[in-house]
Amino acid sequence: MVVRHGRSTGGVASGDLDVLSAEERRRVAAFRDPLRSVHYATAHAEVRRCLAGILGCDPARIRFGRRPCAGCGRTGHGRPYISRPRTRWEFSLSRSGPHWVCAAAEGVRVGVDLERVRPMDVSSLTPTILSAGERRHLGGVPPEFRAAEFIRCWTRKEAVVKASGIGIEAELGAIDVDPGRAGARVNHRVTGCEFDTWSVTDLPARAGLMSAIAVPACS
């Protein structure tokens, strides 16, 4: 497993645009907010360089595709994969503002999520997103830590649904990520995915950020 993270410094580094695909460059140009455009370009260029280092190829030559969504079968929002060069390496990318994290594993499905810890009205969000056990856990946490604990749950769930390939259609409240434990075994079954138990780990916290990674529990 390879995990890399970084942040965009607010400007496009030399060579970043050169390694992006035509589609990625189109997306860079389409952002209305120039900063978001830079964040996207930096993260995607860095991920290409990271994967190119693993695969021993030119970062600009990597091609990505999307597997069919485990929920609806469409390919627009399924799990991304490396379509060229042919490889067993799987990867997952998550971005939040200028920050990005990428995880890659050989022959192992992986999902990663990164969120900024921010103040939020947790009570309005919990009923749809948290399981009963997670709500109990949150109720036992001092109020000043509740938003952070909520985001811990959120990143773990997002990591699981990204690994399973169902993405945005997942019922997050049905996934229990056992936030009281340092790492969790999580049951989450979706049609078309051969795995139903996931091993979820929080990545080391960085200032103001929380992230988690999920892989099938058997791997």
Ligand SMILES: [Zn+2]
């Ligand atoms: Zn879908």
